[in-house]
Amino acid sequence: xxxxxxxxxIIFFLSVSPxxxxxxxxxxxxxxxxxxxxxxxxxxSSAVPAGMDGAETVLVKFLSGEFKGGYVEVKNLIWNxxxxxxxxxxxxxxxxxxxxxxxxxxxxxxxxxWRSPWVFISLALFFLIFLFCAGFKRWTALLALxxxxxxxxxxxxxxxxxxxxxxxxxLILQGITGGITLRVILGGGKKLVxxxxxxxxxxxxxxxxxxxxxxxxxxxxxxxxxxxMLQSASRYLSGWNVSDFRGLFSAGVMIASMxxxxxxxxxxxxxxxxxxxxxxxxxxxxxWKSGINIGRDIIATMLNSLVIAFTALAxxxxxxxxxxxxxxxxxxxxxxxxxxxSSALIASIALVLxxxxxxxxxxxxxxxx
Amino acid sequence: MxxxxxxxxxxxxxxxxxxxxxxxxxxDVEFHTHxxxxxxxxxxxxxRGKIEEVLRPATHSExxxxxxxVVSGPYTKKSVYARNFLxxxxxxxxxxxxxxxxxxxxxxxxxxxxxxxxxxRTGSLLIxxxxxxxxxxxxxxxxxxxxxxxxxxxxxxxxxxxxxxxxAGYCPVSWAVFSSLIMVVATMAAVGGAGIKSRAAVFxxxxxxxxxxxxxxxxxxxxxxxxxxxxxxxxxxYISGGKHSIEFFSxxxxxxxxxxxxxxxxxxxxxxxxxxxxxxxxxxLLSRRRLYxxxxxxxxDVSSTxxxxxxxxxxxxxLGVILVKNLRVTSLTQLFNLPFFHFEVYRALLGAAxxxxxxxxxxxxxxxxxxxxxxxLP
Numbered sequence: 001x002x003x004x005x006x007x008x009x010i011i012f013f014l015s016v017s018p019x020x021x022x023x024x025x026x027x028x029x030x031x032x033x034x035x036x037x038x039x040x041x042x043x044x045s046s047a048v049p050a051g052m053d054g055a056e057t058v059l060v061k062f063l064s065g066e067f068k069g070g071y072v073e074v075k076n077l078i079w080n081x082x083x084x085x086x087x088x089x090x091x092x093x094x095x096x097x098x099x100x101x102x103x104x105x106x107x108x109x110x111x112x113x114w115r116s117p118w119v120f121i122s123l124a125l126f127f128l129i130f131l132f133c134a135g136f137k138r139w140t141a142l143l144a145l146x147x148x149x150x151x152x153x154x155x156x157x158x159x160x161x162x163x164x165x166x167x168x169x170x171l172i173l174q175g176i177t178g179g180i181t182l183r184v185i186l187g188g189g190k191k192l193v194x195x196x197x198x199x200x201x202x203x204x205x206x207x208x209x210x211x212x213x214x215x216x217x218x219x220x221x222x223x224x225x226x227x228x229m230l231q232s233a234s235r236y237l238s239g240w241n242v243s244d245f246r247g248l249f250s251a252g253v254m255i256a257s258m259x260x261x262x263x264x265x266x267x268x269x270x271x272x273x274x275x276x277x278x279x280x281x282x283x284x285x286x287x288w289k290s291g292i293n294i295g296r297d298i299i300a301t302m303l304n305s306l307v308i309a310f311t312a313l314a315x316x317x318x319x320x321x322x323x324x325x326x327x328x329x330x331x332x333x334x335x336x337x338x339x340x341x342s343s344a345l346i347a348s349i350a351l352v353l354x355x356x357x358x359x360x361x362x363x364x365x366x367x368x369x
Numbered sequence: 370m371x372x373x374x375x376x377x378x379x380x381x382x383x384x385x386x387x388x389x390x391x392x393x394x395x396x397d398v399e400f401h402t403h404x405x406x407x408x409x410x411x412x413x414x415x416x417r418g419k420i421e422e423v424l425r426p427a428t429h430s431e432x433x434x435x436x437x438x439v440v441s442g443p444y445t446k447k448s449v450y451a452r453n454f455l456x457x458x459x460x461x462x463x464x465x466x467x468x469x470x471x472x473x474x475x476x477x478x479x480x481x482x483x484x485x486x487x488x489x490r491t492g493s494l495l496i497x498x499x500x501x502x503x504x505x506x507x508x509x510x511x512x513x514x515x516x517x518x519x520x521x522x523x524x525x526x527x528x529x530x531x532x533x534x535x536x537a538g539y540c541p542v543s544w545a546v547f548s549s550l551i552m553v554v555a556t557m558a559a560v561g562g563a564g565i566k567s568r569a570a571v572f573x574x575x576x577x578x579x580x581x582x583x584x585x586x587x588x589x590x591x592x593x594x595x596x597x598x599x600x601x602x603x604x605x606x607y608i609s610g611g612k613h614s615i616e617f618f619s620x621x622x623x624x625x626x627x628x629x630x631x632x633x634x635x636x637x638x639x640x641x642x643x644x645x646x647x648x649x650x651x652x653x654l655l656s657r658r659r660l661y662x663x664x665x666x667x668x669x670d671v672s673s674t675x676x677x678x679x680x681x682x683x684x685x686x687x688l689g690v691i692l693v694k695n696l697r698v699t700s701l702t703q704l705f706n707l708p709f710f711h712f713e714v715y716r717a718l719l720g721a722a723x724x725x726x727x728x729x730x731x732x733x734x735x736x737x738x739x740x741x742x743x744x745x746l747p
Contacts, residue, residue: 115591307520309682
């Protein structure tokens with residue numbers, strides 16, 4: 001046979017092999033897997049009274065998944081502590097977890113109530129309330145919000161999971177989504193350029209400060225619940241490659257400051273535009289001064305929003321510290337607490353820095369001499 | 370090796386309370402060895418110190434010995450010998466001269482059994498706080514001082530009014546509303562004074578908080594959120610020895626949502642109220658209808674930009690946790706039924722809904738109040 005023919009056959013097999021290997025591989029993975037389905041409770045066969053441990057047997061009818069339409073007896077684990085129990089009666093909708101185990105019987109457990117419609121209803125209700133209160137013309141703002149959130153979940157999280165450098169990835173992606181959000185709010189033109197400059201500067205400043213202080217404060221970045229699992233996963237599971245935990249912290253700060261920074265940039269930019277519009281001749285310095293003045297008013301209010309939102313994030317932890325009467329020094333040094341406190345401070349600093357940057361950009365671009 | 374670890378990981382994850390919606394074992398079985406509980410039970414005192422000399426670096430087999438100069442507490446300026454244990458990577462103590470560390474000791478006529486606990490981050494936090502305050506003062510001037518004071522008051526209210534009340538067992542929701550009221554009034558006093566501006570802002574804020582509260586009560590009941598998906602709430606229940614009912618923790622969750630949103634609600638109400646009153650003072654002949662329409666325009670602007678602030682702040686703060694959930698949650702069905710997911714979504718959306726209502730109510734009341742002919746503007 002000719003060499004070229006041999007090469008073509010080899011190339012053919014190489015290119016086909018993924019399509020054979022992947023289904024085989026996932027076939028192996030499919031053997032031990034878990035599936036969640038919706039089910040309706042028909043009857044509770046052996047109830048466990050409150051205050052006792054045990055497993056109730058509940059007859060359910062599957063409404064989704066592989067067993068749709070079938071009647072199966074599932075287990076409901078009951079504990080002597082009522083707050084960890086799911087009490088069901090006839091007609092309730094529950095989520096059933098099906099564990100397919102290789103070489104063993106499939107097991108069914110009630111994993112909780114079927115709650116999923118309510119999240120979507122709350123989303124729809126939020127949209128309605130927002131549009132009613134802000135005016136139906138503001139639907140574009142909701143679109144920008146959805147875009148921001150979608151980019152975080154669909155782009156940023158997978159990239160971070162794969163091990164892309166957090167600071168740069170988040171900076172570039174936030175720059176893009178920020179640009180789109182600003183475009184939606186401000187329309188095109190010079191205002192957009194100034195606001196975008198402010199946003200990028202603010203977010204970048206936040207990220208850089210976070211990285212710096214994570215180093216100075218000797219933060220490992222491994223402070224949030226489940227962080228150790230992430231470390232193990234990155235070491236042992238393919239597809240998971242999260243190694244830069246300080247970078248992760250910095251990415252979190254950047255995302256958190258993004259909203260507030262955009263708000264400030266928009267306000268200062270619009271305000272400077274109005275000021276420049278009203279005068280026939282105005283110097284860069286005067287525009288800058290007006291920008292700073294406008295920024296002053298808004299900083300005061302935005303700081304409140306940011307810091308109180310972060311405090312609310314930390315509330316469960318703070319209350320546990322208080323109950324346990326942990327000395328303040330130790331609490332302050334507890335990495336979770338430090339991370340939240342420094343995130344709040346750094347995001348606020350980024351916010352404050354945005355004002356002069358936006359004002360300068362406005363001064364340079366809007367001046368009329 | 371990989372498969373063994375993988376199956377261990379999967380089995381071990383059964384016992385992680387934060388992620389399982391069904392518990393193979395009660396989570397608080399392990400709480401007596403929880404690090405925080407251990408700290409609280411032990412009688413160790415904590416102090417800050419500076420490393421003077423590393424006599425023996427810490428290794429896997431033996432602890433390091435380091436001479437530390439105590440910098441805080443009753444033994445300030447005293448040099449003590451402290452043991453240092455090697456920690457899992459990324460290691461936290463660099464073991465260099467001059468490094469700030471946190472030490473713990475038993476106080477028995479002198480520090481005994483001194484251990485190096487952790488890096489001392491208070492110095493760096495202080496620097497960060499000073500940078501922040503400095504920047505605010507430079508850019509905002511005198512107004513900056515007032516806003517910083519209002520901010521400090523808000524945080525202190527949460528820490529010294531709300532938390533103790535909740536720890537004592539009082540209704541978390543009432544105390545959250547009460548704390549928000551204090552925060553609104555204090556911020557308004559710092560920013561505006563006591564005229565129509567403030568009244569409209571307070572009315573709008575309270576209305577927004579009430580709306581958020583109502584929505585929370587509705588959705589939390591329907592989703593059956595008890596709060597016990599969160600490790601901190603499990604700890605809370607464990608520490609208080611079952612004193613509080615399940616409803617208490619549901620209410621605590623609602624209080625968290627309200628307090629988080631109250632910052633944004635407060636600020637939106639204040640900005641809208643200020644803009645409207647300024648508009649009225651510049652154009653005193655505007656009718657109530659016109660004022661209301663302009664108010665709606667301003668409110669709409671504030672809404673659209675601020676709705677991003679709240680939601681992004683929460684997402685950024687939770688970034689690590691979201692990544693971890695990605696690891697544990699395998700299907701969309703599971704995700705949409707997870708109590709954690711519901712709580713996070715409600716926290717963001719219902720807070721934002723409350724703030725939209727707050728803006729609308731502020732516009733309505735500011736327009737009404739400012740148009741009354743017999744009242745004078747501040």
